[in-house]
Amino acid sequence: MGLEKILSVAGKPGLYKLITQTRTGFVAESLLDGKRITVSLRSSVSVLSEIAIYTLEEEVPLREVFQKIQTKENGAKTSISHKDEKIKLEEYFFEVLPNYDEDRVYVSDIKKVIQWYNILSDSDIADFSSEKEETSDTSEEE
Structure with a gap:
């Protein structure tokens, strides 16, 4: 399963x-406890x-960041916790x-990325490759 079916629901851990x-x-x-919830269309949900x-320079898709963490950790969970102090999180x-933008990426964002990576790792969802590989058919036709 790819990240296309994994959601973050505002207000829910x-x-x-x-x-x-x-x-x-x-x-x-x-993914934490297996309980099912119904989510309204009005809820703030992020895929x-x-x-x-x-x-x-650019925006890097979360899946690429997860791939870099996976490479750094050799496929294991992160060596630090999302609850570690600010300086440790930023160094990691x-x-x-x-080259992440320190002015626009906050510590709370870093905490989420680390926490999400660990949740996905615990759930055996470690395939961070894109399901929809980009093809350049249109450029070949020109």
């Missing part, structure tokens, strides 16, 4: 797997495949993504 859509929203299952991290993130 952890991450959720999209199960099915309903008339008024959708049903999601927590992990749509999130990116600011760098000095600088090792993973050296």
Whole structure:
């Protein structure tokens, strides 16, 4: 399963797997405890495949940041906790993504990325490759 079906729901801890859509929203299952919740269409929901991290040059998709963490940690969980102090978190993130924009990426964002990576690692969701590989068919036709 890719990040296209993994959600972050505002006001709810952890991450959720999209199960099915309903008339008024959708049903999601927590990756932490397996409990199912119904989420209204009015809720603020983020799909992990749509999130990116600011760098000095561009925005890097979250899946690429997860791949860099996975490479750094040899596929294991992170060596630091999302609850560590600010300076440790910033140093760790600088090792993973050296050109991240320190003015636009806050410590709370770094905490979320580390926490989410560890949740995905615990849930055996470690395939951070894109399901929709970009093809350049249009450029070949020109």
